Amino acid sequence: MGDEIAPEGANVVPFPDVGSEIEPDLDELRAALEGLRREIRARFQPAAVERGEIDWMELFEELRRRVSTLGMVERSGVVDEFGMDEVVMRRGQRLLDFLFDTYWRVDCHGLDRLEGSGPRLLVANRSGVLPYDGLMVAHAIERHHASGARPRFLVADWLITLPFVQPYLARLGGVRACRENADRLLQSGHWVLAFPEGEKGAAKVFRERYRVMRLGRGGVVRTALENRVPLVPVGVVGPEEAHPILFKWTTPARMVGLPFLPVTPTFPWLGPLGLLPLPTKWWICFGDPIPTDELGPEAAEDELLVSRLTEELRGRIESLLHTGLDLRPSVWS
Amino acid sequence: MPMNEPGTVAITGLGTFLGQRLAERLLEDRAHPRIVALGPRRPLRLEGRIHFQDVDFTEPTADSRLAEILADQGVEVVVHTAFRHSPTPDLDFDHELETIGTLHVMNACAAAKVGRLVVASSTMLYGPRPDNPNFLSEDHPLRGHPEAHNVQNRVEAERLLAEWIPRHPDTEVCVLRHCWVMGPTYDDHVVRYFERPVVPMLLGYDPLLQFVHEEDLVHAFEQATLASHPGVFNIVGSGVLPLSTLLALAGKRALQLPSPLLYRLAYYPNQSQTGDPPAGFYDYLRYLWVAAGERGWAEFGEPVYSTQEAWISFVSSRRMRRYR
Incomplete structure (x- = not known):
């Protein structure tokens, strides 16, 4: 039962020692990561990512308002009592x-x-x-x-x-x-x-x-x-x-x-x-x-x-x- | 002799939306008054809970029969809602029911010394006119529309009622004029017009319209039945919206036609369905006839639904129906 997790087991495949090869790749990896981040930022709304948080309540309110006046680009859903929009x-x-x-x-x-x-x-x-x-x-x-x-x-x-x-x-x-x-x-x-x-x-x-x-x-x-x-x-x-x-x-x-x-x-x-x-x-x-x-x-x-x-x-x-x-x-x- | 909490209420027109819903609403209360239904047909849905009396308002002797029943049953309040919701091509019958029927009910109330009479009316009776002010008060003359026979008959009924009121001070009269009704279950020719996916309207006209929600309407009638509210009141929702905005809110498309073309194209279908030329209906989508609701709101409470909310309630209920 404890065989698999035994650290000193002889049949455990040793982790390959690649330490010396990582050093030169690190900058490349960082650059790739930075590119990925930029891509994510470009795909989502930049402002929301920049701020680090999304105002969910406001977003929901905005959507709710939009849905109730769907297809109403050039007018509002409420006019005053004499019809001013x-x-x-x-x-x-x-x-x-x-x-x-x-x-x-x-x-x-x-x-x-x-x-x-x-x-x-x-x-x-x-x-x-x-x-x-x-x-x-x-x-x-x-x-x-x-x-x-x-x-x-x-x-x-x-x-x-x-x-x-x-x-x-x-x-x-x-x-x-x-x-x-x-x-x-x-x-x-x-x-x-x-x-x-x-x-x-x-x-x-x-x-x-x-x-x-x-x-x-x-x-x-x-x-x-x-x-x-x-x-x-x-x-x-x-x-x-x-x-x-x-x-x-x-x-x-x-x-x-x-x-x-x-x-x-x-x-x-x-x-x-x-x-x-x-x-x-x-x-x-x-x-x-x-x-x-x-x-x-x-x-x-x-x-x-x-x-x-x-x-x-x-x-x-x-x-x-x-x-x-x-x-x-x-x-x- | 104004009294509160009437013991017996008579309702005419149990077959109409208003009469039936009012009876149901009154029956919801544990201590509800005894309800006498007057009409030509037995309301099977409320069988056993109300007392039905067979009366045909269009018969020449309907008034004496009505007076007999009202005295017999000890009726204290009469609610008169026996009006057609939609115009029909049967012009003679329409006149007999709306005008003469109201006359019979009034005379029977006088003979039986009924304490209170509540009459359903409509803000359509003010008539769509280019020279209407933006908000019509209850004191504005009822000008109707010359080509809408249903409206004209009810204008005449109200005129008869206005003459009758000062001669019978013992009966207090409450007239409730409501605007176009919207809601999940209400149905009339206006609702059927708005149910179409493509709605014909007049090119170049975009009038402000107002609606009242069916619940607010029934609530006002319930108040008027149970307590003393003498006078004339407009029963309307708060706020107004232009027709084009209403259609945009509902996601419907408007077919804009110039008025001479629309009035000719719609002549035959309109005449055969309603008995009126198209102007009798489409003029209500051409000129203003919005009524001021302040007096009614002060008397019966603010409406729960605004015009926009009543409209949305109607639209969303029809949207659901499509998925059934």
Whole structure:
């Protein structure tokens, strides 16, 4: 029984003495081992091997998240209640930055007037058919304001129900312009950007540029009074030249459900290429907020007060537009 | 006369998902109320545990027969769930059951002095409209859809009910409007639409949709049956998702067709299956009709399943079915 393990057994084959031959091979062996290690490192994630440990919980969480949104590269599995998609926003960020910094070279004036937090209603002049102005103002505030909150911009009915436009606008933060939506946004603490000129503003022909039209029927002022949030006038200089509308063509537009077809120097002559806005120089001017909280929500019933405030708001936006136009030496710079 | 813990509950429409599941849920409790089933067919699955009374709501004298039964059995709460889940081409019968049937139930409740009436309704009744706000509150007018006969009949039923309520202050009424239901066992025309591997949708439209999970729905009805919750409530899951995201989550492919083409292609199959032109269904996948759930959540508790979770629950149950 003990024969096999007996060390002094004569029949045990002696271990060959190769000691003298190993010495010169050691470096070669080391080099081979190093090569093997490198190969292993290259095959697995280098970072994980470098750190020496893998965060299994994090890896599992990541996989779990991936599996629940399989096949969802360009969107997230959760949107906010008005349909804004974080992933689409993140992916669109670069394009928005390009438009903001390089294409329109947007500058802001009076950002210090936006101090403080809490919901507020921003009211701006509207121009152009597609809501570039809303996107750019929202982008400016998100970038430059301390709170980093992205205001939600309101979009006219006919635009947000247009096929192909609606899915993208909703994901980029556009909301249909109506009292219920504005109330809900303000009550949940969002900043809201409204363009009460509406269709009349979008349909401004070139020679009427920077003339602020009637601000609806005072709905913005009433909304601000009821929710007791300040009204902030905003003048956007630039977009009114980005799509210079020469005249409006109504008959063919009615056929596809649009209120009018804008005829610009490039559209519809150049086809879809004509939809590109011109690279004008933009200035966004923010005015002093008009406080509404001391008036109280019952002031919304006072028709004369509402129309007086609406007219004051219109005047302030117009003077902000003049400020912006004075700041700008020419349309292009 | 609001009371708590009713002794006897009558449920109409035991053949529907909602009626049957509600009865089963009530029976789970040891101290459950006596349940009277009203309908044309004996619910064999619950035989011996409930008291069945044979009533056909479409008969002209159904109201007096119903009133007799309700008084006889001493019913304190009536839950009216005898509505079709899916539209059928039988337009006349649909009107008789949904609108006139509800009228009969209301009148019988008034005659028998029933303390509480719970009525099932749907947020589809608000109607898909381009000018809807993103969240429809319970006070929004019910505009329905002119081409969906099932929806129109129920809008009319709710209108009759709204006229009836102020004339009968002794009966408290709870109306529960639920959105599209998703879950492992629920089945209707919406579910069958989403069960297809390739789902047709409208090119250029991607509306936000919301779902409620079947368990949350039955829970809300159970609460409304057992305790006093007068008023109208939307029963919806939390959160919304665009249609394309839902399909991507389920790994289904979307067949995007322009609306004029889809409405023509789907005309014959839709008309023969539901009795409506395709617009009656596909417009619900075109415009917004999302309802605000805050009032219902405050009354019956937060839903356990969000819209996304209800959808995932439906999708995973169907995935399992393939391997059976």
